[in-house]
Amino acid sequence: MKERPLIQISDLHHTYLRGTPLAVTALRGVNMTIYKGEAVGIIGRTGAGKSTLVQYFNGLLRPTQPGRVIVDGQDMSDPHLDVRSIRQKVGLVFQHPEQQLFERLVGDDIAFGPKQLGMEPAARRERVRWAMEMVGLDFEAFKDRFTFSLSGGEMRKVALAGVLALRPEVLVLDESTSGIDPRGRRELLERLLRLHQDHGVTLVFVSSNMEDVAELVERVYVMYEGRVVMSGTTREIFARPAELRRYGLGVPQVTEVAHTLAARGIRLHRTPLTVAEGVEEIWRTLNS
Amino acid sequence: MSHYNREPIIKIEGLHFYYNPQSERPVHALRGVDLEIYPGEYVAIVGHNGSGKSTLAKHINALLRPSAGDVWVKGMNTRNPAHRLAIRSTVGMVFQNPDNQLVATVVEQDVAFGPENLGVAEDELRARVEWALGVVDMLDYRHRPPHRLSAGQKQRVAIAGAIAMKPEVLVLDEATSMLDPEGRESVLAAVRRLNAEGTTIVAITHAMHEAAQAHRVVVMEAGRIVMEGPPRCIFARVAELRALQLDVPQVMELSYWLNQRDPTFPSDLLFVQELADEVERRVNSRGQL
Ligand SMILES: Nc1ncnc2c1ncn2[C@@H]1O[C@H](COP(=O)(O)OP(=O)(O)OP(=O)(O)O)[C@@H](O)[C@H]1O
Ligand SMILES: Nc1ncnc2c1ncn2[C@@H]1O[C@H](COP(=O)(O)OP(=O)(O)OP(=O)(O)O)[C@@H](O)[C@H]1O
Ligand SMILES: [Mg+2]
Ligand SMILES: [Mg+2]
Numbered sequence: 001m002k003e004r005p006l007i008q009i010s011d012l013h014h015t016y017l018r019g020t021p022l023a024v025t026a027l028r029g030v031n032m033t034i035y036k037g038e039a040v041g042i043i044g045r046t047g048a049g050k051s052t053l054v055q056y057f058n059g060l061l062r063p064t065q066p067g068r069v070i071v072d073g074q075d076m077s078d079p080h081l082d083v084r085s086i087r088q089k090v091g092l093v094f095q096h097p098e099q100q101l102f103e104r105l106v107g108d109d110i111a112f113g114p115k116q117l118g119m120e121p122a123a124r125r126e127r128v129r130w131a132m133e134m135v136g137l138d139f140e141a142f143k144d145r146f147t148f149s150l151s152g153g154e155m156r157k158v159a160l161a162g163v164l165a166l167r168p169e170v171l172v173l174d175e176s177t178s179g180i181d182p183r184g185r186r187e188l189l190e191r192l193l194r195l196h197q198d199h200g201v202t203l204v205f206v207s208s209n210m211e212d213v214a215e216l217v218e219r220v221y222v223m224y225e226g227r228v229v230m231s232g233t234t235r236e237i238f239a240r241p242a243e244l245r246r247y248g249l250g251v252p253q254v255t256e257v258a259h260t261l262a263a264r265g266i267r268l269h270r271t272p273l274t275v276a277e278g279v280e281e282i283w284r285t286l287n288s
Numbered sequence: 289m290s291h292y293n294r295e296p297i298i299k300i301e302g303l304h305f306y307y308n309p310q311s312e313r314p315v316h317a318l319r320g321v322d323l324e325i326y327p328g329e330y331v332a333i334v335g336h337n338g339s340g341k342s343t344l345a346k347h348i349n350a351l352l353r354p355s356a357g358d359v360w361v362k363g364m365n366t367r368n369p370a371h372r373l374a375i376r377s378t379v380g381m382v383f384q385n386p387d388n389q390l391v392a393t394v395v396e397q398d399v400a401f402g403p404e405n406l407g408v409a410e411d412e413l414r415a416r417v418e419w420a421l422g423v424v425d426m427l428d429y430r431h432r433p434p435h436r437l438s439a440g441q442k443q444r445v446a447i448a449g450a451i452a453m454k455p456e457v458l459v460l461d462e463a464t465s466m467l468d469p470e471g472r473e474s475v476l477a478a479v480r481r482l483n484a485e486g487t488t489i490v491a492i493t494h495a496m497h498e499a500a501q502a503h504r505v506v507v508m509e510a511g512r513i514v515m516e517g518p519p520r521c522i523f524a525r526v527a528e529l530r531a532l533q534l535d536v537p538q539v540m541e542l543s544y545w546l547n548q549r550d551p552t553f554p555s556d557l558l559f560v561q562e563l564a565d566e567v568e569r570r571v572n573s574r575g576q577l
Contacts, residue, residue, distance in 0.1 A: 022436070024432075044468070046466070046468050046471055047440065047441050051438060095466070096385075098385065151337055151338045152385060152462065154337055154338055179337075180337065181339075182496070182533065182535035184336070184337060185494070186533075208466065208467060208469065210469060245470070248468045248469070249468060250469030252538065253538035253560060256560050257564060266567065275538055275542060278542050279545040279546060283546065286570055286571065
């Protein structure tokens with residue numbers, strides 16, 4: 001499944017306000033590889049450096065301190081680099097949707113990217129409609145709403161649609177399911193999975209919701225205090241609850257049930273990551 | 289609970305609210321809400337995006353005034369401007385977007401801002417800031433500028449600012465949405481502790497296992513309350529919740545599906561320990577046959 005490395009981070013360091021009394025070191029030598037076509041999760045406690053790191057993925061931050069970042073074969077420290085082509089390829093949805101929104105009307109905000117790409121009005125309209133459907137916003141009901149008088153979850157959906165509308169090859173989602181209601185979240189995860197499986201879109205999913213991570217990604221990196229401290233398949237990572245807890249993290253509730261049972265000497269055949277798996281495994285144990 | 293003989297601390301009656309009522313396209317965000325919340329209660333509010341949760345919360349501390357109907361806080365009508373200060377000191381609020389709440393240039397000043405405005409004296413103020421930052425595990429960041437923190441760190445500071453006011457009612461609008469699992473658990477533990485000490489809690493959330501900790505769950509849909517009751521009763525109504533396309537906590541879902549396969553398996557288990565206990569009991573009793 002793994003093809004070629006798409007994003008390669010080696011020994012990356014980042015200090016905010018370097019050389020001032022307010023200096024804060026956010027990254028302390030990060031090594032990470034994202035392969036083309038995979039769905040990978042980045043988890044880590046508050047302040048671990050996740051949002052700082054992903055800003056290097058699309059060139060919002062460029063390496064000026066020790067470390068190397070290669071995106072799609074291009075060295076991101078190269079001053080002659082065409083950052084626009086990278087931004088088109090790698091779409092980053094910010095953790096704070098407000099930082100991404102600026103047009104007065106929802107439809108215009110989502111159309112901004114496609115317009116920059118020179119899309120014709122008719123095609124643009126269809127693209128906006130598609131992006132709004134992806135995030136579960138009704139086109140007619142929301143296109144003429146004021147961007148800044150939306151509910152929290154609605155605003156997040158608009159920010160997400162704005163990036164989706166560019167149809168990037170790599171989608172970097174920073175805490176994008178937070179604030180979205182259960183229905184929206186379920187539908188969004190399904191649609192992202194379809195983009196990934198049917199269209200080969202590479203997904204980088206930063207999240208503090210372990211349930212979402214378990215459902216969406218194949219591989220996980222765990223960050224702690226500016227470094228990568230664990231990596232592996234999602235099942236491998238969630239089979240190590242004690243370590244995760246040490247890093248301020250946890251496992252999905254259904255996985256916790258399995259670990260609690262294991263501590264009492266009852267081992268399920270395999271550690272479940274989703275409710276469906278949990279039902280099967282517990283049922284099997286009850287009837288064996 | 290034993291609140292039947294007491295006065296509600298929050299009373300909401302026939303509440304309607306329109307955003308931009310004079311415009312061509314007013315938004316009818318609340319469409320007749322009735323709700324009473326009693327002193328010492330822990331109420332969770334869940335519901336879809338845009339269902340009116342934040343709008344309702346902003347009525348509880350008089351940030352918004354009803355288009356129709358009334359809201360009383362400790363008997364004070366929020367329509368009366370003379371009550372505004374007393375209401376704000378009764379109801380502490382953590383907003384959905386912490387950026388709207390962080391006002392000072394240094395974390396500890398930010399946390400001190402609320403209690404200072406309430407006239408809390410110097411020594412007490414210092415103690416409260418220390419305590420509140422300790423609760424959210426942000427003491428190490430006290431001298432940092434709040435706008436230069438990570439999202440989860442900002443959320444912790446916003447929570448500290450609200451609890452430092454020691455309000456009688458604490459309204460949390462998705463206040464833990466950006467926290468890591470450990471941080472979320474420690475904030476929830478602090479909330480439970482405050483509640484046990486008498487603080488009334490109103491917590492808006494999309495995380496059903498968080499709502500499961502409340503005494504009462506209120507489900508909103510399109511500006512109305514459509515279900516309310518103790519979490520175990522609400523989450524056991526899986527079919528109705530499914531019709532509303534809301535979730536139940538994962539444990540409750542496991543419990544429900546196992547019950548569908550074996551009707552002797554309880555369908556209303558809410559917490560990890562309960563489910564593990566039930567499975568363990570069954571495995572062990574089977575061993576003895
Ligand atoms: N603009 C900034 N200026 C100075 N320090 C910053 C800034 N942004 C973040 N930091 C600090 O850098 C560290 C890493 O922050 P970052 O936002 O990358 O963390 P994160 O893993 O995304 O956390 P969260 O889960 O809370 O979003 C934190 O200690 C934070 O306080
Ligand atoms: N400032 C505003 N001006 C106009 N309409 C608004 C404003 N704020 C919210 N609305 C609208 O009012 C309705 C209720 O919004 P509210 O923020 O109360 O929802 P919510 O339940 O908190 O949603 P979320 O889960 O997304 O935070 C929504 O349709 C929203 O678009
Ligand atoms: Mg972040
Ligand atoms: Mg809201």
